[in-house]
Amino acid sequence: MVEELDLIESQEPLPYTQSRILAAIGVCQSRQSALWKCGYNALSISANVRRQFDLLVEDDKIGSYDEDQGLEQLWVTWRFRETRRRTGLLFWLTSCWVALASGHYPSLYPETSKLKLPCHDELWDAESPRQWYKAAGTEYGAKTAFITEESSRPAAHEVTLQFWQKLALPYSSVSFTIVQKLVTQDGALNST
Numbered sequence: 001m002v003e004e005l006d007l008i009e010s011q012e013p014l015p016y017t018q019s020r021i022l023a024a025i026g027v028c029q030s031r032q033s034a035l036w037k038c039g040y041n042a043l044s045i046s047a048n049v050r051r052q053f054d055l056l057v058e059d060d061k062i063g064s065y066d067e068d069q070g071l072e073q074l075w076v077t078w079r080f081r082e083t084r085r086r087t088g089l090l091f092w093l094t095s096c097w098v099a100l101a102s103g104h105y106p107s108l109y110p111e112t113s114k115l116k117l118p119c120h121d122e123l124w125d126a127e128s129p130r131q132w133y134k135a136a137g138t139e140y141g142a143k144t145a146f147i148t149e150e151s152s153r154p155a156a157h158e159v160t161l162q163f164w165q166k167l168a169l170p171y172s173s174v175s176f177t178i179v180q181k182l183v184t185q186d187g188a189l190n191s192t
Contacts, residue, residue, distance in 0.1 A: 014087045021046050021090060028101065043098060046091070047107070055088035057114040075129035078146055082124065088115050089156060116153040 024046065027039030050056065069077065092113045099106035118124065126132035136146070 014083045017046075017049060018087055018090055021094060025094060025097070028098070040098070040102075043094060046094075050088070050091045053084075055084065055091055056108070056112055057088075058085070058116060071129045071133060074146070075126075075132050078132070081150070082119055085115050086118050088113065089118065092156070111157055113155075113157045115156050116150060117156050117159060119149070119153070 021043070024039050024042035027035050027042065030036050030039065092108050092115075095106050095108035098104075122135040123132060126135050136149070
């Protein structure tokens with residue numbers, strides 16, 4: 001199983017990498033300790049892909065826009081950049097989930113991600129260059145406007161920090177741990 005989830009030497013397309021990470025998360029949900037450990041090992045291994053491709057930062061050299069690009073090439077370039085961004089955020093959110101599920105500190109803190117938030121669904125869901133261009137609306141009529149749209153998005157870590165600062169804390173820092181232990185115990189009781 002670990003060999004199948006091994007992403008170290010991966011040069012695979014980003015969506016396939018995303019699928020493998022999601023599969024590892026699913027294995028982490030297993031009640032069988034061997035599978036559970038395998039899933040966490042696979043997630044640890046996947047961190048090497050994140051580092052190899054530096055997926056937690058915006059890379060302006062990858063898929064850079066050119067004024068001479070036609071609409072289809074511009075769309076392909078934009079899709080690649082957006083897929084890369086979403087894959088980086090998947091890694092970052094997975095780190096947060098693993099920390100929550102395991103009761104450990106996250107390996108990737110909010111400041112680690114230098115990515116912008118993903119685009120709006122209307123842009124992402126476009127199935128053709130024309131639909132994509134139309135979904136952008138008149139506000140983003142020029143090709144260079146997609147660069148403006150990307151740069152105007154807030155950074156993921158800033159939004160996350162704002163969210164946590166506004167979140168009301170439970171009665172004590174121990175409350176979450178108690179609830180987690182009760183849920184774990186209840187799950188163990190229900191499985192016997």
